[in-house]
Amino acid sequence: METFWFIAIAIVLTVFFILDGYDFGTGIIHLFFAKTEKDKEVIAKSAGLFWDSNEVWLVAAGGLLFMAFPTFYASVFSGFYLPLIIVLWLIIFRAIGLEFRGQFHFQMWKDIWDKSFGISSLLLALFFGIALGNVVRGVNLGGVEDGVSVYEGHYFFLPLWNSSFSPLSDHPGIIDWFTIIIGLISVVTLAIHGANWIILKTNSSINGKLKNIIFKLNIALAALTIFSLVVWQIVNPNSLDNFKEKPYLIFFPLIYLNGLIGLFFIKKLRKDIHGFALSTLLILGGITSSLASLFPVILPSVNSVNEPLTIYNTASANYGLSVALTWGFIGFTLLIIYFIVQKRLMGGKIDHMDYGH
């Protein structure tokens, strides 16, 4: 039952990163590469039409996590207090940027909200990557000082960084050189994803140039990926154990690899959707591989005093989980129906779609 809900929530969360990921990425591309007003407008629109329906997946993931793994929810949300609240502010800034840029037609107004949209998107991509880095690296559960827990064993509090910026310290901070690398991977991945989305959904004048950019970003991504795999071994020496024990899990890294290799051929792809599909594989593979390497752990402990958080020691009681199964099934079915209806109605290029203003 715990495993089932773990998988269900992982799916919802991955869908969130795939969907909202493209509008984060769109913001990153918008910040660095959109030059003419026409491009800026249409690229902002390709995110603006969709961001709110994408973010409901975050709300759903949050709700389900709360229901199924309340101890994990409590521990992680209070432990990562500052970055989470900052993420909330960024989400708000991004939304304001998208919703307000088209409201008044003078340049200064648009410039302000374009920057708000772009910079928040960039920082969100970075922060989500850093968050993944933290989960993979582990935290000082129980706030252990000299072998003694300061809090209950499943609580912790991370500062934004510590003086050494090192993941190997006994008191790792949220930002250190390892989590920064994962953050950069996230930024590059989502930038590629966003660029593919722009190519797919718009006729912007930079579409041709974007393929070039994707190609270059992909080289950077390949380098970062290899580098991160090496340092990951230093930070968490057990990271490959799961793959050795259950060789079929290798399927997930292969998904990632497939996306990575495929994107080197971006200029030769016949259909725009193929590029988008490949960057979707990157996100899907990246998240699932990380989770698979940890399973059944969901938050490792960097000390030996307290046990890591697993799906078993953080889950709700069985009755609740099975009741939720019933309504969850109905809920998921409805989600998929809404999703299909929406994609059909909003299909194709969106350049001339009225934004309701």
Next chain:
Amino acid sequence: MEDMIFYDRLQFAFTITFHYIFPQLTMGLSLLIVYFKWKYLRNKIEKYNDSAKFFMKIFAINFTMGVVTGIPMEFQFGTNWAKFSELTGGIIGQTLAMEGMFSFFLESSFLALFIFGEKLMGQKLHLLTGFLVFLGSWASGWFILATNAWMQHPVGYEILENGKFVLENFSALFTNPWLLPAFLHNQLASVVTSSFVVASIGAFYVLRNKQVEHGKLFLKTGVIFGLVSSILVAFPTGDWNAKNVAKYQPAAFAAMEGIFETEEAGAEIVLIGQPNMVEKKLDNKIAVPNILSFLTYQEWDRQIVGMDKFKEEELPDNIPALYYSYHIMVGLGTVFMAIMALAAFLLWRNKLYTSKAILWSIMFLVPFPYIANLTGWYTAELGRQPYLVYGLLRTTEGVSPTVSSGNTLFTLLGFVALYMLLGLLFLVLVGKTINQGPKHQTH
């Protein structure tokens, strides 16, 4: 420790107050939008369709604000009230997750379809999407109220040795005697707000002599919906809720009614007075004898337990705030009934559109239903103190064990600054939409 809880509570109070400005409008407004659209399908008069689309624009702005201020609410359970989340997540996680999966998705998907899809779908399907938006927003209210009802009056649970609440009976969450009256009261109050908003925009158009035909329609619709809802919000639903408080939270009831001393031969109802917490009495009191006993139990001389019969640690920790919230809500509710009755009378006599005084009043009264809604919620939440889960889990026990008060103050200040900006932009945007008016639909 005290300080830490103070900032956590203040942050939750501030962010939920700001958040609830938006859903209280959208829930009620969706009902009026469905009404306009349905009328249009029956009479084919264009201005009804214009109205439905115009208010859906206002709805959409509010919905966006509701989404971006709503995500922090869900997060804060974990960030600031971690211990509470850990102990009760197995129960209220159910209703909160259902809210996300059923209502939020429904609302956001079909809102987009309503706005973009009129030509694509045809009129009947357009009405259906409007109805589904309404359904989504009311279902959202239902699940949130179910969550709150469980905190006010916990049911269907079992407490384990480690203090965790475990769900024992799922359907009890929805048959909770607290839920239905609270839900109806809340939804009707939301209809009051949106009726005032609709009528107020109508009054603005009529007074400004611009888009007068639409203005008159807004006024008429707003006044009729407003009259019906402001009566129903008091009787029977408000009354029903008060009886629930008297039954399940007698300490909160005594505090909100300002009953410091138990009156054996029937309790008076306080109209005016300021709680004096030093001398434990009301200053400058104006009260009517025996009415409260009658309203609560239909017996003139029934005893109502006063605050003197409860231990300090069972009483709400901010009695004046609770008392004022409740009395402001009730007082404003009475004003709404009076003004809407007067407006309806003038409407019936065909004098409403020329009665400047009442049009001005309706226009400027628009902030007050918001205040009444919020003070109503303050009454519920302050009354629940000093508990998070009434009688079982104290507020001091629910806070995050690892987050320092310095960090909470920092984020609170950040939220205040950001929400000020957000509020300003919201007003600019709504003002612009109202200024354009329903005639300037972009098709």
